[in-house]
Amino acid sequence: MKFKMAPNSLFAVLLRNPWWISFIIVGVVSLLSLALLPKNLAVFGILGTFPFVVTGLVALKRQWNQPTAAQREAQTQRLAGLPWAEFAKELEAKFVAQGFAVERLEGGKSRGGADFLLRKAGQSTVVAAKRYKAGSHGIEPLQALIAQKKALEADLAMYVCLGALSEQAAKYARDYGITVGLPAA
Secondary structure, eight states, X not given: OOOOOOTTSHHHHHHHSOTHHHHHHHHHHHHHHHHHSOHHHHHXXXXXXXXXXXXXXXXXXXXXXXXXXXXXXXXXXXXHTSOHHHHHHHHHHHHHHTTOEEEEOOTTXXXXXXXXXXXXXXXXXXXXXXXXXXXXXXXXXXXXXXXXHHHHXXXXXXXXXXXXXXXXXXXXXXXXXXXXXXXOO
């Protein structure tokens, strides 16, 4: 049996938030245990914070080398200022650093859908990135990407954008398994 945590449980919420919040809970509960419980029972109140210590440590490990919100915003602003040619070079370099063989799809191969074809470990991924700066992302480019995925017989699809998708486009991306956003560094 595989354990799956409920997405809105207290510990799942703590894992999605900054690690130090778990340790604040540990401190508050420990202080309350010392102040309100009899001396011989206070240690049990403090031991009850152990799951929060573990949750805080797991969150700390996950967040250790992750950029802060301010750093992510600065990176997004920097990328938004790049012209397509420079953005495409950076994107291609990221994919190569992740171990992908990258093929640019230009002219007849692209047909308005994908801009890159990635290959790694026997899987291929089509990537659409040319509309990365668009203010709104609708369903049409995603449909073109899926058509290109089928035409190239690719396994996966990725849509690179700096902004958010419309509600309808987000549903379409979920339904067709399209990865949306910037690739991990």
